[in-house]
Amino acid sequence: MSAAQSTTPPHETQPSGTQPVRLMGVQARAAARVLRSLPTARKVSALHAIAAGLRANAAAILAANAQDVQAAIEAGLPEPMVARLRLDARMLDGIAADVEAVSRLPDPVGETTPAQTQPSGIRVSTRRVPLGVLGVIYESRPNVTVDVAALALMSGNAVILRGGKETVRSNAALEAVIHAALRAQGLPADGVQVIRDPARERMLELLKLDDLVDAIIPRGGAGLHRYCVENATVPVIVGGIGVVHVYLDPSFTRDPEDRARALEIVRNAKVQKPSACNALDTLLIHEDALDALPDIARDLQAHGVTLRTDPTAHAALSAAGITTDPATDTDYGTEFLALTASVKTVPSFEDALDFIAARGNHTDVILTRDEAQAGRFIEDVDSAAVVVNASPRFNDGGQLGLGAEVAISTQKLHARGPMGLRELTTTKWIVEGNGEVRM
Amino acid sequence: MSAAQSTTPPHETQPSGTQPVRLMGVQARAAARVLRSLPTARKVSALHAIAAGLRANAAAILAANAQDVQAAIEAGLPEPMVARLRLDARMLDGIAADVEAVSRLPDPVGETTPAQTQPSGIRVSTRRVPLGVLGVIYESRPNVTVDVAALALMSGNAVILRGGKETVRSNAALEAVIHAALRAQGLPADGVQVIRDPARERMLELLKLDDLVDAIIPRGGAGLHRYCVENATVPVIVGGIGVVHVYLDPSFTRDPEDRARALEIVRNAKVQKPSACNALDTLLIHEDALDALPDIARDLQAHGVTLRTDPTAHAALSAAGITTDPATDTDYGTEFLALTASVKTVPSFEDALDFIAARGNHTDVILTRDEAQAGRFIEDVDSAAVVVNASPRFNDGGQLGLGAEVAISTQKLHARGPMGLRELTTTKWIVEGNGEVRM
Numbered sequence: 001m002s003a004a005q006s007t008t009p010p011h012e013t014q015p016s017g018t019q020p021v022r023l024m025g026v027q028a029r030a031a032a033r034v035l036r037s038l039p040t041a042r043k044v045s046a047l048h049a050i051a052a053g054l055r056a057n058a059a060a061i062l063a064a065n066a067q068d069v070q071a072a073i074e075a076g077l078p079e080p081m082v083a084r085l086r087l088d089a090r091m092l093d094g095i096a097a098d099v100e101a102v103s104r105l106p107d108p109v110g111e112t113t114p115a116q117t118q119p120s121g122i123r124v125s126t127r128r129v130p131l132g133v134l135g136v137i138y139e140s141r142p143n144v145t146v147d148v149a150a151l152a153l154m155s156g157n158a159v160i161l162r163g164g165k166e167t168v169r170s171n172a173a174l175e176a177v178i179h180a181a182l183r184a185q186g187l188p189a190d191g192v193q194v195i196r197d198p199a200r201e202r203m204l205e206l207l208k209l210d211d212l213v214d215a216i217i218p219r220g221g222a223g224l225h226r227y228c229v230e231n232a233t234v235p236v237i238v239g240g241i242g243v244v245h246v247y248l249d250p251s252f253t254r255d256p257e258d259r260a261r262a263l264e265i266v267r268n269a270k271v272q273k274p275s276a277c278n279a280l281d282t283l284l285i286h287e288d289a290l291d292a293l294p295d296i297a298r299d300l301q302a303h304g305v306t307l308r309t310d311p312t313a314h315a316a317l318s319a320a321g322i323t324t325d326p327a328t329d330t331d332y333g334t335e336f337l338a339l340t341a342s343v344k345t346v347p348s349f350e351d352a353l354d355f356i357a358a359r360g361n362h363t364d365v366i367l368t369r370d371e372a373q374a375g376r377f378i379e380d381v382d383s384a385a386v387v388v389n390a391s392p393r394f395n396d397g398g399q400l401g402l403g404a405e406v407a408i409s410t411q412k413l414h415a416r417g418p419m420g421l422r423e424l425t426t427t428k429w430i431v432e433g434n435g436e437v438r439m
Numbered sequence: 440m441s442a443a444q445s446t447t448p449p450h451e452t453q454p455s456g457t458q459p460v461r462l463m464g465v466q467a468r469a470a471a472r473v474l475r476s477l478p479t480a481r482k483v484s485a486l487h488a489i490a491a492g493l494r495a496n497a498a499a500i501l502a503a504n505a506q507d508v509q510a511a512i513e514a515g516l517p518e519p520m521v522a523r524l525r526l527d528a529r530m531l532d533g534i535a536a537d538v539e540a541v542s543r544l545p546d547p548v549g550e551t552t553p554a555q556t557q558p559s560g561i562r563v564s565t566r567r568v569p570l571g572v573l574g575v576i577y578e579s580r581p582n583v584t585v586d587v588a589a590l591a592l593m594s595g596n597a598v599i600l601r602g603g604k605e606t607v608r609s610n611a612a613l614e615a616v617i618h619a620a621l622r623a624q625g626l627p628a629d630g631v632q633v634i635r636d637p638a639r640e641r642m643l644e645l646l647k648l649d650d651l652v653d654a655i656i657p658r659g660g661a662g663l664h665r666y667c668v669e670n671a672t673v674p675v676i677v678g679g680i681g682v683v684h685v686y687l688d689p690s691f692t693r694d695p696e697d698r699a700r701a702l703e704i705v706r707n708a709k710v711q712k713p714s715a716c717n718a719l720d721t722l723l724i725h726e727d728a729l730d731a732l733p734d735i736a737r738d739l740q741a742h743g744v745t746l747r748t749d750p751t752a753h754a755a756l757s758a759a760g761i762t763t764d765p766a767t768d769t770d771y772g773t774e775f776l777a778l779t780a781s782v783k784t785v786p787s788f789e790d791a792l793d794f795i796a797a798r799g800n801h802t803d804v805i806l807t808r809d810e811a812q813a814g815r816f817i818e819d820v821d822s823a824a825v826v827v828n829a830s831p832r833f834n835d836g837g838q839l840g841l842g843a844e845v846a847i848s849t850q851k852l853h854a855r856g857p858m859g860l861r862e863l864t865t866t867k868w869i870v871e872g873n874g875e876v877r878m
Contacts, residue, residue: 033796037818116840122829124839129821131851210668214851229649233668235675235852261874268876357472378869379476382568390561390872399877400563400868401555412570412653412865413674414853426851429839430817433829435700437707438838 021205024160024193025212028133031188032158036130040107042185043154047103049181050150051096057177058092064173065142072140072166085140085166095146098404102150105403108422109156112430121436126427130156131214134424135206135234136406138219140164145174149192151406155424158191160213162206165198172196207232217407217419222335237419239409242362242384243281243335244269244392247352247377249368250288252389261389262367263296268391269365271303274339277408278363278385278395281335282342284352287312290345294320297343305339312345333359349373353380362410363392384410384417460644463599463632464651467572470627471597475569479546481624482593486542488620489589490535496616497531503612504581511579511605524579524605534585537843541589544842547861548595551869560875565866569595570653573863574645574673575845577658579603584613588631590845594863597630599652601645604637611635646671656846656858661774676858678848681716681801681823682774683708683831686723686791686816690808691828692731700828701806702735707830708804710742713778716847717802717824717834720774721781723791726751729784733759736782744778751784772798788812792819801849802831823849823856 019027054061065087072082087095108128115123134157138144145163152159163171171194179189195202207216210233217237218228228236246269252258269280285293290313297307297317308327309317317324324343331342332355346352356364357380365387366377374388385395395417397405402420409415415423458466493500504526511521526534547567554562573596577583584602591598602610610633618628634641646655649672656676657667667675685708691697708719724732729752736746736756747766748756756763763782770781771794785791795803796819804826805816813827824834834856836844841859848854854862 033819033821036821118838118840120833120838122833122838127817132821229672235850237852258874264876265874272877374871378566380472382472382475382571383867385868385870387870388872390870390875391877393877394559394561394870394872394875395868396877399557399559399561400870401557411674413676416865417868426855428822429824429834429856431824431826431829431833431839432813433827433833435697435704436829436833437703438711438830438832438835 021160021195021202022209022212024190024195025133025206025209027190028158028160028193029212031190032130032132034188035153035158035191036109036132036156038156038187040109042187043107043156044103046153046182046185046187047099047150049185050146050153050178051099051103053177053181054092054096054099054146054174057173058089061092061170061173061177062087062089064169068142068167068169071169075166077166081140081166085142085170087142087170091143095143098143098147099150102147102154102404102421105154105421107154108425115430115432120438122431122433125430127430128422128425129428131424131426132157133213134159135162135209135213135216136160136219137162137203137206137216137224137228138164140166142167142170142174144219145171145194146178147404148406149178151404151421151424153191155421157424158193160193160195160206162195162203168196168198204231207234210234215414219407235414237407237409237415238411239407239419241335242277242410243333243359244278244363244365245282245284245356245360246280246365246367246392247284247346247349247356248286248289248292249349249366249370249373250286251369251373252367253289253292254369258367258369259292259295262292263299265365265367265389265391266296267299267303268393270300270305270341271339272391272393275337276393277335277337278392279337280341280392282332282344282359284344284346284355285313286349286352287345287347290316293317293343294322297322297324300341303339305341307341307343309343310345313343316345353377356381356383363387363395365390365392384408460599460634460641461648461651463629463634464572464645464648466629467597467599467632468651470629471569471571473627474592474597474630475548475571475595477595477626479548481626482546482595483542485592485621485624485626486538486589488624489585489592489617490538490542492616492620493531493535493538493585493613496612497528500531500609500612500616501526501528503608507581507606507608510608514605516605520579520605524581524609526581526609530582534582537582537586538589541586541593541843541860544593544860546593547864554869554871559877561870561872564869566869567861567864568867570863570865571596572652573598574601574648574652574655575599575658576601576642576645576655576663576667577603579605581606581609581613583658584610584633585617586843587845588617590843590860590863592630594860596863597632599632599634599645601634601642607635607637643670646673649673654853658846674853676846676848676852676854677850678846678858680774681849682720682772682798683717683802683804684721684723684795684799685719685804685806685831686785686788686795687725687728687731688788688805688807688809688812689725689727690812691806692728693808697806697808698731698734701731702738704804704806704828704830705735706738706742707832709739709744709778709780711830711832714776715832716774716776717831718776719780719831721771721783721798723783723785723794724752725788725791726784726786729755732756732782733761736761736763739780742778744780746780746782748782749784752782755784788815792816795820795822802826802834804829804831823847
């Protein structure tokens with residue numbers, strides 16, 4: 001692969017991130033014009049070249065990453081954050097494999113609807129095209145730099161990346177590899193640019209580039225999303241923030257196998273990855289299903305979960321010898337992102353729907369054997385994902401069949417739920433006529 | 440129709456617009472929960488009741504409108520704005536007919552994709568659902584109040600309307616008719632609410648209701664759009680602002696019939712409705728097509744169009760005895776919204792593409808007999824609508840086959856070009872399992 005054989009060491013490439021953000025936007029726009037018309041095969045080749053470049057330049061990338069890790073340790077960064085930052089040879093190979101996996105996804109660009117002839121005589125169709133220039137703001141995870149670059153390129157977009165400040169050296173090394181691969185493929189390196197200056201002012205400049213950037217996708221905590229929504233003039237796709245409910249109906253507690261399934265689903269929902277946005281926050285339990293609660297509570301506590309319960313659930317658990325914390329109002333409608341869950345007893349299924357209507361938007365689960373009830377739950381609950389008899393942890397691009405995801409949207413405009421390649425595109429109208437004018 | 444037989448005169452209904460905007464948002468959200476699950480037949484009935492109510496209450500509506508018109512005249516409003524404000528019996532009947540036309544459009548809500556079974560065993564589909572609560576901000580046109588209410592209801596959404604301050608009485612009368620019709624149909628009147636307080640602070644409150652409102656759709660001038668983009672925390676769909684180019688290739692000037700077609704298309708593009716966002720702004724002409732320019736220029740001038748030309752076009756027209764104004768840089772990439780157009784001579788088709796790439800985003804037309812060139816134009820030009828051999832005025836919801844439009848989006852996220860019922864919806868993910876958990 002030519003990227004791998006490049007004679008310029010990646011870390012000596014001119015760093016684009018030292019340029020003004022507006023200039024980066026102008027360059028991204030020019031690159032986007034080339035990228036948007038690329039045949040699929042050229043995008044696949046570019047991704048293969050990037051994957052090969054990552055493997056061939058592993059030593060340089062890992063050396064840059066080691067400097068980031070060292071600096072983070074010296075700065076006293078908490079160990080979980082240092083862990084997210086750290087790369088090793090095996091992980092880097094996995095990142096390269098992910099790039100190759102993206103190259104195998106179906107290319108949505110160019111899909112054209114059948115032309116419809118209108119009464120005026122014009123023929124009208126729509127064609128799927130890239131969004132253009134994306135701005136992606138994310139945490140200190142070097143793998144995201146490559147993932148997002150691959151998804152952007154495969155969908156024909158240019159992207160400006162602004163990662164966490166702890167990953168500046170890693171990202172510069174990764175950007176250099178991507179640039180070398182793009183150049184070797186005869187493609188504009190400006191299709192992927194990293195903002196290296198970690199100052200918040202640079203991010204603010206990016207958020208205001210509405211004449212050059214088509215969408216901002218923040219990935220990270222609620223504070224970052226709020227900052228983007230309040231300051232951006234570029235449209236923002238908000239994601240990843242939201243509350244997850246599981247409603248347990250009595251019909252799913254009568255059969256011992258169902259009880260075991262309910263326990264497993266609740267455990268999976270809360271324990272498998274408590275820091276994920278699709279992890280359980282509030283268990284809603286019908287009062288006629290309370291006899292199933294002690295086993296569930298014991299299991300969660302055994303897995304280190306702190307439970308905050310309403311008085312009815314609290315009493316039912318006390319009677320079974322299980323001690324829990326009393327829940328306050330703020331324990332409902334709250335995203336915990338930790339080994340904590342609230343429990344709320346509801347007198348009816350309708351009360352569960354009302355509870356979720358007031359608080360849900362991300363992922364809501366019903367455990368029931370009543371098909372009509374499941375249908376009503378699917379109809380009434382207005383969240384990005386509605387789940388029947390399975391774990392909320394399935395609200396994930398890979399699990400839902402998208403192949404990869406750039407973010408999970410919890411807003412309703414443009415994209416809802418996991419965003420894959422298709423969600424990085426838009427459409428344009430195509431009108432073909434033979435001299436028609438408007439009457 | 441029961442709405443028509445209501446005994447309460449519409450103008451005596453409690454005005455929702457005197458309530459705080461946040462309370463209106465809370466009420467809209469509650470109404471949206473009912474509206475989102477309505478079967479199509481009930482939405483059709485509601486629209487029929489509204490149309491009947493408009494006809495039955497014509498006297499009260501026209502009386503309120505006459506007060507608005509009188510106040511506008513006394514306030515010295517320019518005649519074209521007074522004209523937009525004024526209703527008469529025939530127009531009101533037309534508005535009612537438009538509501539009935541919306542009721543005949545296909546209902547996009549409920550469309551569900553075929554379930555795909557994933558490797559985990561879960562079955563995954565998506566279902567089309569209403570956006571929820573819309574905020575629509577528009578000029579002093581009472582017809583828009585009814586049009587937008589009908590489109591919102593037919594797509595299962597609640598809507599908060601903020602029209603121009605000159606239409607306060609007309610909008611109150613129209614809202615009362617809509618409320619009576621909704622109540623008579625057993626539907627929540629809060630599904631359509633009008634903000635009556637014209638203070639900009641009320642609009643700002645609406646723009647910040649991101650926990651209650653799902654999308655803001657501004658209709659109006661560039662200033663309003665800019666204000667929304669800069670101040671809203673609710674996602675905004677920007678539309679209607681943009682530059683329209685027509686490129687005339689020599690291949691479309693060789694045949695006398697093509698010359699006549701080119702002249703007609705350019706005239707239609709500029710003259711038929713100069714105030715429309717899809718009217719011509721800049722004519723790009725290949726230097727080898729300049730001999731077709733004098734006839735076009737004479738025709739445009741005969742229709743009152745002021746032409747601003749580059750030196751080459753200026754000289755060609757001078758030689759034909761036609762005087763035009765010299766164009767300055769600001770005459771390109773400018774939306775005139777009036778009987779003014781700029782002309783730019785380009786030495787090649789590629790230069791035309793570059794010119795449009797730097798300035799286009801709304802509607803761009805090519806007049807050509809070269810099919811490969813037309814294909815390249817469609818591919819390279821990244822605008823909401825790309826038109827071959829027809830007038831740009833076709834970039835309109837009705838003309839493109841949407842039936843009706845709530846606005847024309849010039850952004851790329853969510854919707855691009857005319858927005859019909861489908862663009863007022865989103866999707867949710869539906870996961871159906873049998874106890875599956877994430878590995």
